[in-house]
Amino acid sequence: MRFSILIPAIGLMAACNTVAPVQGTGFNTPTYQAQREAELAGQGGTGSPLPEPYEVSQQPLGSPTSGADGADLATATAAALASTSTQATAASASVRTASNSGISDEQDFAAVSERRSIETDAARIEQNSQTYEVVAPTAVPQRGADGQPNIVQYALSTSNPVGAQLYSRAGFNLQAKAQRNCAKFPSADQAQIEFLSNGGPQKDRKGLDPDGDGYACGWDPSPFRSAVNN
Template identity: 40%
Template sequence: MRIAVPILVLALGACASGPQAGAGYSDYHSYLKAREDQLTGTTQPSAGQPLSAAGGVPTSTPTDLSDEQNFEAVASRESIESDRARLEAQQSQYVAIAPQPLPGRMSVPTGPNIVSYALDTTNKPGEQVYRRVNPLRNLSHERACARFASADKAQEAFLAAGGPQRDSKNLDPDGDGFACEWNPAPFRLVAN
């Protein structure tokens, strides 16, 4: 805290010391005058200090800017015939790619497909759909879920073991059909 106060005082002192030179001007007041003149159109920037249209910051040279928005400059080097030739050259290079049908959903030969299961169900997590009869199911539920690296892996094992109707591994104690807090919502959102 003791260090912050002197730094703050120095920073405020630097701000209050008055206009500074910079950005190609002798001081801040001359910059403001040049910027005001440019915006009102009363004078043009001097040859040594051209201002950009975007912010009044001096640019290195006026030739850095594009003249594509200047009608006279473009008309001096382009014509209707040159536009037509350029358009024909672009059209000759145009390649139309025919759309291909989307591939169908692949079946997973190694086990149940949790994506299909998510899309086939409509209940929300925690909404009981299946009856569970084990009175001690909540006690061993967390231990059973800890055996799996992710909720997706637990859901696959749950479906492979007869779920959602049966819960022999105690992965779905609330009977919603979703093992170990697995949530079908991300899969359902992608399908919509």
Template identity: 40%
Template sequence: MRVNKLWLVGSALSVLVACGETVPASNGPGFGDPLDWQRENALTGAPVQSTSLSSTTNTSQAIPTGQLISAGILPETSGDGTATYVRSTGVEASPSNAAPTLIGTSLSDEQDFEAVSARETIQSDAERRAALASQYEVVQPTALPTRVASGPNIVEYALTAPNTKGQEWYSRFMLSGEGRFLRNCAKYASADEAQRDFLARGGPDRDPRGLDPDGDGFACGWDPAPYIAAARSSGN
């Protein structure tokens, strides 16, 4: 039994040694970012092996090698195999770089009392305000333009009508049928437009187009009530 146990332990150790020998080194290509591996070899002086970017990325989306070299991501290899990282595009961050120039960022300090009091006095401020006031241009008011009426005033008619909607007040020709009323009213964009044209054609006494068959003096169902309510609410 002791021999069997020793044999099993030896077999287990042999398996572990065999597995350890098959594990590749973690500092070679294929582990981590291949670009970081190449950069590390170049900095330590180790030989740089050319690794195709297409082996790790989709070739249809790969960035051209020339652009990677210009950006300082891939090294530029000379004829003797020396690899050098050279950035030909962009700006390399460095403490020695000049500070950026700010353009158009100055703010007014007119609200800063200490800043203004350092360069202005009460007298100079009064003179400046007087100079600004002298540049003001006063525009004299003019008379309002006269409004030219474009037709009958339906608001005035609504406020002076002797009756309400649907209350017969004028006599109409009985042969003016509903069909004629509907056809002619359909030609107007609104009831206000129909009422205005109705008054322009002699209404409410006359109704040549049959727009007011019930004789209330309101064409195509026009209603004076909203105008009356608005006038009452405004106090007129």
């Protein structure tokens, strides 16, 4: 009984150790391996042989603009670029004109060359030469030609400061009288001219120099002296 059970078990183990032949097609079949090796070796087979590496690198690339459709595409692209360039130029000129409104663009070579040429410049030079006029110099007018005293010359001829008495003055209330009379002049310069025109600085007929320094109504010769010294 025990012996009859062992016989089937031994037969089953022998069957498991037997390798069955591989049927059908696949990556590991002998047929596929033989074909692959033949293609790699360039010996033909069911497929085309693989090209050598240098043959692949020397093949020219196809142009995207080849053929009738490619030529149309190239023409359309060139036209679009030209139109864009023209629009950009017009926009730039418009911006330049708007930004320079009222300002001369004579220093802009591109702007000047658009509207002027050698011929127009020559015509302009000729027109300017015809209208050119030489003004003869005239003599410089002399100071005091109108008959009035020259206060600049008087200031430079004196050296005493304001308030230093040089001339005698007689009378009562000289300061009050000088204030009333000086108020009639729009400036100290006008008062000094009037003072020199009526006998000043030795005489003070209108009471404009009460302290006798030779300067009417507080007129100061210092600015004229400083201008000469500087």
